[in-house]
Amino acid sequence: MAKSQRQRETVDGSVPAADPAGSKDANTAAGEPEAQLPSLRLWSLPASMAVVLLTAILLVAGLFLSAMWYASFPTIRRDGVVTTATIFELLKIVFAVVAGLGGVAALVVAYRRQRVAEHASRLAEFSNKLAHAADARAEFARELSRTADARAQIESERNGVRLFNERFTTASEQIGSDKAAIRLAGVYSMAGLADDWSDGRQTCVDVLCAYIRMPYEPPHETRPENDTDVSAYLAAKQEHEVRQTVIRLISSHLKGTSEVTWQGLNFDFSGAAIDGADFSGVTLEGGSMTFDRATVFRRTSFRKARFAGTKLSFRDMRVRSALHFQGATFVSSETNFSHVCVDGGVLDLSDASIEAGKFVFLEANFESGNISFERAVFNLEVAFFAGAEFWPDSRVSFEGAKRQNAGVHTDFYRAMMHGGMVTLPNGEVTREQPEATDFPVIDSEEQSTH
Numbered sequence: 001m002a003k004s005q006r007q008r009e010t011v012d013g014s015v016p017a018a019d020p021a022g023s024k025d026a027n028t029a030a031g032e033p034e035a036q037l038p039s040l041r042l043w044s045l046p047a048s049m050a051v052v053l054l055t056a057i058l059l060v061a062g063l064f065l066s067a068m069w070y071a072s073f074p075t076i077r078r079d080g081v082v083t084t085a086t087i088f089e090l091l092k093i094v095f096a097v098v099a100g101l102g103g104v105a106a107l108v109v110a111y112r113r114q115r116v117a118e119h120a121s122r123l124a125e126f127s128n129k130l131a132h133a134a135d136a137r138a139e140f141a142r143e144l145s146r147t148a149d150a151r152a153q154i155e156s157e158r159n160g161v162r163l164f165n166e167r168f169t170t171a172s173e174q175i176g177s178d179k180a181a182i183r184l185a186g187v188y189s190m191a192g193l194a195d196d197w198s199d200g201r202q203t204c205v206d207v208l209c210a211y212i213r214m215p216y217e218p219p220h221e222t223r224p225e226n227d228t229d230v231s232a233y234l235a236a237k238q239e240h241e242v243r244q245t246v247i248r249l250i251s252s253h254l255k256g257t258s259e260v261t262w263q264g265l266n267f268d269f270s271g272a273a274i275d276g277a278d279f280s281g282v283t284l285e286g287g288s289m290t291f292d293r294a295t296v297f298r299r300t301s302f303r304k305a306r307f308a309g310t311k312l313s314f315r316d317m318r319v320r321s322a323l324h325f326q327g328a329t330f331v332s333s334e335t336n337f338s339h340v341c342v343d344g345g346v347l348d349l350s351d352a353s354i355e356a357g358k359f360v361f362l363e364a365n366f367e368s369g370n371i372s373f374e375r376a377v378f379n380l381e382v383a384f385f386a387g388a389e390f391w392p393d394s395r396v397s398f399e400g401a402k403r404q405n406a407g408v409h410t411d412f413y414r415a416m417m418h419g420g421m422v423t424l425p426n427g428e429v430t431r432e433q434p435e436a437t438d439f440p441v442i443d444s445e446e447q448s449t450h
Contacts, residue, residue: 037126038119038122038123038126040115040116040119042112042115042116048108048112049104049105049108052104052105052107052108053101053104056100056101056104164193164196164197164200167189167193167197168190168193168197168200168203168204170186170189171186171189171190171193171204171207172186172190172207173186174186174189175187175190175207175211180235180238180239180241180242183242184241184242184245187208187211187242187245187246187249188245188249190204190207190208191204191208191249191253194208194260194262195258195259195260201262201265202265202266205250205262205265205266205267206266206268208246208249208250209250209267209268209269210268211242211243211246212243212246212247212269212272212274213268213269213270213271213272215273216239216243216272216273216275217236217273218236218240218273218275218297218298219233219236219237219239219240220233220236240275243275244275244276244277247276247277247278247279248278250262250267250279251277251278251279251280251282254279254282254283254284255281255282255283256283263283263284263285263286263287264285264286264287265287266287266288266289266290267287267288267289267290268288268290269289269290269291269294270290270291270292270293270294271292271293271294272291272294272295273294273295273297274291274294274295274296274297274298274300275297275298276297276298276299276300276321277300277301278300278301279300279301279302279305280301280302280303280304280305281303281304281305282302282305282306283305283306283308284305284306284307284308284310285308285309285310286308286309286310287310287311288310288311288312288313289307289310289311289312289313290311290312290313291313291314291317292313292314292315292316292317293315293316293317294314294317294318295317295318295320296317296318296319296320296321296322296323296345297320297321298321299321299322299324300321300322300323300324301322301323301324302323302324302325302328303324303325303326303327303328304326304327304328305325305328305329306328306329306331307328307329307330307331307333307335308331308332308333309331309332309333310333310334311333311334312330312333312334312335312336313336314335314336314337314340315336315337315338315339315340316338316339316340316341317337317340317341318340318341318343319340319341319342319343319345319346319347319369320343320344320345321345321346322345322346322348323345323346323347323348324346324348325347325348325349325352326348326349326350326351326352327350327351327352328349328352328353329352329353329355330352330353330354330355330357330359331355331356331357332355332356332357333357333358334357334358335354335357335358335359335360336358336360337360337361337364338360338361338362338363338364339362339363339364339365340361340364340365341364341365341367342364342365342366342367342368342369342371342394343367343368343369344367344368344369345369346369346370346371346372347369347370347371347372348370348371348372349371349372349373349376350372350373350374350375350376351374351375351376352373352376352377353376353377353379354376354377354378354379354380354383355379355380355404356379356380357380358380358384359378359380359383359384360384361383361384361385361388362384362385362386362387362388363386363387363388363389364385364387364388364389365388365389365391366388366389366390366391366394366396366420367391367393367394368391368393368394369393369394369395370394370395370396370397371394371395371396371397372396372397373396373397373398373401374397374398374399374400374401375399375400375401376398376400376401376402377401377402377403377404378401378402378403378404378410379403379404383410383411384411385410385411385412385415386411386412386413386414386415387413387414387415387416388412388415388416389415389416389418390415390416390417390418390419390420390421390422391418391419391420392418392419392420393420394420394421395420395421395423396420396421396422396423397422397423398422398423398424398425399423399424399425399426399427400425401425402425412433415433417431417432417433419431
């Protein structure tokens with residue numbers, strides 16, 4: 001029995017298939033049915049030949065004995081002489097036996113070859129199934145990985161938003177503190193959050209602008225002697241510093257001196273008390289900047305600023321100090337100074353370049369102070385000064401101002417002259433309403449320099 005077992009061999013062509021629980025689960029998850037590795041069991045060739053020959057011998061012996069039995073076991077006559085014919089007959093028998101053995105061996109080999117070929121085909125089919133299952137597992141693993149990454153991304157975003165909200169709440173609480181130092185820290189925190197949080201950047205900027213819009217009384221120029229007044233004076237000076245910090249931070253983010261730009265955002269300073277602001281050299285592309293109903297108490301500068309495609313509104317602004325736009329450029333922007341009131345201040349637009357867009361001073365009120373458009377270049381369809389009022393203490397100068405082309409029209413329709421002095425582009429001083437023809441067209445040589 002042991003020898004017989006040693007003579008048996010297993011022909012499978014690959015390692016036995018493992019079936020761990022995890023693999024079964026993976027197969028089920030991947031949608032592949034559980035498969036068994038096909039096996040082939042054959043006797044060894046010597047053992048197979050021996051069994052077949054033994055079977056053949058037994059079959060021939062059985063047939064011979066049956067024939068002899070059927071013939072009643074006749075007596076075989078023995079002759080002492082072996083003839084040539086007898087030898088040939090014996091040789092025929094030997095050759096027939098050898099041929100029969102060869103045929104049996106060929107049949108055994110052919111049978112084994114057929115079994116092996118069939119098994120190889122089944123193995124190839126099984127290998128294809130395994131490859132398909134492996135592809136399905138790989139795709140399933142990739143899908144699991146993508147799902148895990150998506151979940152991680154969502155969780156990260158949630159944590160990020162949660163962190164931003166916490167920072168926003170903290171900064172807002174600091175800005176609302178009654179201590180100037182804490183408010184100052186809150187302003188810097190809010191600006192830093194605006195840099196880090198792109199989705200909430202406008203909200204952070206809105207908070208900073210809202211702080212500027214809060215009711216505010218600028219401090220006196222000189223320190224009072226009364227102790228009570230001194231405390232109020234110091235508190236006002238501290239508040240002035242906090243507000244100036246907000247202005248500086250906004251300005252730096254529009255000048256390109258900060259790592260993150262705030263271009264394209266909306267800045268609303270409506271009704272604010274502007275106690276000095278330096279926006280010199282800022283560039284604002286898109287977005288808007290609103291100073292409606294604001295009051296300028298101290299020098300505010302937009303010197304050499306550039307506005308491109310920006311909505312600028314100074315409606316109903318009161319200018320009690322200096323508001324400078326020297327050398328500023330307005331490109332395809334909507335600039336509205338309607339109902340602006342220059343009350344003892346200076347509105348300086350000298351050397352400004354107004355290109356396309358809208359530029360409106362409808363019903364502007366020049367009560368007192370100086371308004372300068374000297375050497376300004378207008379290159380838009382209409383510059384509206386319709387309904388503007390020029391009072392005796394006002395000095396408005398258009399000296400050197402020119403139009404970019406003949407199609408530019410400067411409209412002073414229904415403007416009222418109450419004794420104010422207007423300097424025309426040619427240097428002539430008049431108290432009469434200017435005419436559009438008073439503004440010469442810039443020549444080609446000058447145009448090339450602009």
